[in-house]
Amino acid sequence: MHFADPLFLLLLLLIFPLVWYMEWLRRHKRGALRFSDLGRFRKIKPSSSLKKRHIVTFLRMLALALLICAAARPQTSEQMLQANYTEGVDIIVALDCSGSMQAMDLDYRKQNRLDVAKEVTADFIRHRLTDRIGLVVFAGDAYTQCPMTLDHDVLLEILKGVSITMGGTIPDGTAIGLATARALKRLDNSQTKSKIIVLLTDGMNNAGEIDPLQAANIAKIQGVKIYTIGTGSRSGVAPVWVEHPLLGGGWTNQPVELDEKVLSDMADTTGGRYYRAGDQKELKGIFNEIDRLEKTKIEDLGEHRYREMFGYFVAAALLCLLLELILSQTLYRVLP
Structure with missing residues (x-):
């Protein structure tokens, strides 16, 4: 497999700064509810689902990466017609x-x-x-x-x-x-x-x-x-x-x-x-x-034919977004 427009893959470099920025926003976001003392809450052990809350962000970034790869037009060699001279x-x-x-x-x-x-x-x-x-x-x-x-x-x-x-x-x-x-x-x-x-x-x-x-x-x-x-x-x-x-x-x-x-x-x-x-x-x-x-x-005058694979990447990205939406509204929903 190769990419017809590989320059789009440079956009993948933006994912890491984007993840860092989202984490920075999460840490500096002001809470919707205020308490006079958080001591009791700090004694509570975080649940296993809370530890896995980053999976939502991961699915969102994975979907973005797949869409960028789709934009780069991935192709596979489908057929090669040989006409040797x-x-x-x-x-x-x-x-x-x-x-x-x-x-x-x-x-x-x-x-x-x-x-x-x-x-x-x-x-x-x-x-x-x-x-x-x-x-x-x-x-x-x-x-x-x-x-x-x-x-x-x-x-x-x-x-x-x-x-x-x-x-x-x-x-x-x-x-x-x-x-x-x-x-x-x-x-x-x-x-x-x-x-x-x-x-x-x-x-x-x-x-x-x-x-x-x-x-x-x-x-x-x-x-x-x-x-x-x-x-x-x-x-x-x-x-x-x-x-x-x-x-x-x-x-x-x-x-x-x-x-x-x-x-x-x-x-x-x-x-x-x-x-x-x-x-x-x-x-x-x-x-x-x-x-x-x-x-x-x-002299090889062969013609190479390629099969466009971007549809598979788009479908996988949509699947990740759907899964991220479901998890963010159910298991990892943030209230309020």
Whole structure:
């Protein structure tokens, strides 16, 4: 409960001086009957009803306090109509699925880079409940694997099916510029204010006809921010399991060839950020930071309805006055 006009409550401060004044009047009031000697009356013990005579004054002051509270318009919340306005972010995840993503350095010799990236990306998607998210995969070429959608269950199923070079259907290589262009094409008709590309790769641009920085400049014109993520061991080499037809399987090391300058320049051009992930924990932290940076705007346009309660206070005040009137004319009546 709250008061619509709380300034009226300041009048409650007048009650205490008023009580004091009434008591002062009572004590200094001249008696209607006069006696030559009051000694005998002082020996009489006051009755219990006389001791409770102040209840009349209390009821009168309580009625006044209740009327003041009624004037302050007490209200209770009766109903709240919610009309949340949500403005989502349009996101394209561009995921490198080239042959080098087979390296097992992010989760050492347990999962390859692509599997770790898919797992972390899936967690990111699950947290973006009100955003449209799409998926572009790339190696030597780039393809839209899933257009932007709010049906994240479908998107997650498609993400599960992403594999190295998509089972050989995409030529090997790393077409960073072309992947960015594909993502921009998907965002071309977006009407949202916030549009971002999250591009994850472990290599340098060596395929496709589009330069990554040229694609970044186009993104800047379109108002699209690019967050680039470079993955790979910081040691400079990464373990890879290789099957040999005669010698069987075995571990070998491949060099980590990551063009951090290009990835950083792409992010800087568009107002995004470049991140370096040396292991699975770092990659999770990067996606969590992007999730915090790109927040969905939710505006509560709810309407609050209140129920006026002053009638109850007035009724209680009238009840107190009635009880005070009855008691003052019967049990606590003053004669004459």
